Amino acid sequence: MNRNQELEQVRTWRRDLHQIPELGLDLPLTKEYLLSQLEKLNCTIEHPIEHAVAAFFDGGKEKTIAFRSDMDALPVKENTGCEFASKTEGRMHACGHDGHMSNLLLLAHRINEIYQDLPCNILLIFQPGEENPGGAAPIVQTGIFERYNVAAIFGLHLWPLLPAGQVATISGPMMASATEIDVEIFGKAVHAARHQEGIDALKIGMQFFGYAMALEDTLPANVRRLLQFGKMSAGRVRNVVADYCILQGTMRGFDFETISFLRDGLEEIARELEHQTGATIKITWSEAYPPVHNDEALVKQIVDQLEGIEILDEPVMIAEDFASYQQEVPGVFFFLGTGTGIELHDSRFNFDEEILLQGADLFEQLAHLQF
The missing domain is CATH 3.40.630.10 (Zn peptidases)
Known part of the structure; x- marks a missing residue:
């Protein structure tokens, strides 16, 4: 041809x-x-x-x-x-x-x-x-x-x-290597008037997000990486403490050390929030492409x-x-x-x-x- x-x-x-x-x-x-x-x-x-x-x-x-x-x-x-x-x-x-x-x-x-x-x-x-x-x-x-x-x-x-x-x-x-992340938070629902008796999964989700962003910021500026949560869902009605929250995000990097640092750090955040709040937190990781x-x-x-x-x-x-x-x-x-x-x-x-x-x-x- x-x-x-x-x-x-x-x-x-x-x-x-x-x-x-x-x-x-x-x-x-x-x-x-x-x-x-x-x-x-x-x-x-x-x-x-x-x-x-x-x-x-x-x-x-x-x-x-x-x-x-x-x-x-x-x-x-x-x-x-x-x-x-x-x-x-x-x-x-x-x-x-x-x-x-x-x-x-x-x-x-x-x-x-x-x-x-x-x-x-x-x-x-x-x-x-x-x-x-x-x-x-x-x-x-x-x-x-x-x-x-x-x-x-x-x-x-x-x-x-x-x-x-x-x-x-x-x-x-x-x-980059890419790993998709689902963070599920299981709390306890009660009426908002008695919120102190519940475990607020939405609030804990917001705390998790803040700690996760702070974790990424501890890495030097010249270390190329990405940790981003683009979706968060929680609760069923406006006047009941949310008993479930899910954050969905992605983690990317170019070397094993960076990925391991972020992954271990997120797991540590989850365990600490469980200890502080009484919630149960489950992180699911997709299998990453190298x-x-x-x-x-x-x-x-x-x-x-x-x-x-x-x-x-x-x-x-x-x-x-x-x-x-x-x-x-x-x-x-x-x-x-x-x-x-x-x-x-x-x-x-x-x-x-x-x-x-x-x-x-x-x-x-x-x-x-x-x-």
């Missing part, structure tokens, strides 16, 4: 996929669409976990390099006004995963023509469940990297805050050998389960600019498919490097 034909093809893929958004790990329509495109090529296809798709181009080399795309959408009501909008009410590809898949499909078609001449075999991984509950770790646990002797892995994410088509990365920490940490040697090699890659000023506070692959083999994650300024997860999220050609260019150049 020439450049114009590639653009028409990648636009078709992206818009087809955009109309069939699916959530989490259960992506039968998306999987079947990808298979319909990959089965035409000279690759071996397998499903490391249900609804994941892996395509292996065997060039007879000792090592393999892998490229990954996520597949899942979000529970968002679309507001783009596009004629190719989601056909499923309340679901939308608002994080660009339709673009990521189309980018990798274009790479697959390019690799299909040249894989025997590349220095490494090529493994393409289409992964469900990036948004929730995390599909990367289960794929790693299947042993797929050992079976194909994967030496390095690469991925990218569309990024609204970069100019259209601009590729960027950073050496070392790039994206931080995305780009291999320093790989980043140096890539920046030295490829042109046009921008270095980010600092890591970002969002999370990505691509990090689970980097726990297994060296890897580098990239951002690909959309130039729109419309944030990820926004119901208006959209982009010009022409940028996907730059994404495929990047990956094809990486496929020619010796790792």
Whole structure:
């Protein structure tokens, strides 16, 4: 395909996929669409976990390099006004995963023509469940990297805050570890006129919030972290002491020590408030994605050998389960600019498919490097 034909093809893929958004790990329509495109090529296809798709181009080399795309959408009501909008009410590809898949499909078609001449075999991984509950770790646990002797892995994410088509990365920490937090406080309800006889879960929730913010402030200003509670619910009626309160928040950081400090500190606050008030406090932690940490040697090699890659000023506070692959083999994650300024997860999220050609260019150049 020439450049114009590639653009028409990648636009078709992206818009087809955009109309069939699916959530989490259960992506039968998306999987079947990808298979319909990959089965035409000279690759071996397998499903490391249900609804994941892996395509292996065997060039007879000792090592393999892998490229990954996520597949899942979000529970968002679309507001783009596009004629190719989601056909499923309340679901939308608002994080660009339709673009990521189309980018990798274009790479697959390019690799299909040249894989025997590349220095490494090529493994393409289409992964469900990036948004929730995390599909990367289960794929790693299947042993797929050992079976194909994967030496390095690469991925990218569309990024609204970069100019259209601009590729960027950073050496070392790039994206945060993220843990979701539910703090449940169980008190004792009594009429407000006898409030001294109750245990006010709402008041204790407010105290917990204040102590939590003070805990975060004890960390030095140069330690990048985030502790934020965005939702709090309590009580049933205005003149009864609340017997239940829940705070829901998120905690993010780039190193184990910071995360452990915040987590241990919140548990200590809970125990102290229990002792002071007689309430019962339960903290539930989601399983955290590790931080995305780009291999320093790989980043140096890539920046030295490829042109046009921008270095980010600092890591970002969002999370990505691509990090689970980097726990297994060296890897580098990239951002690909959309130039729109419309944030990820926004119901208006959209982009010009022409940028996907730059994404495929990047990956094809990486496929020619010796790792």
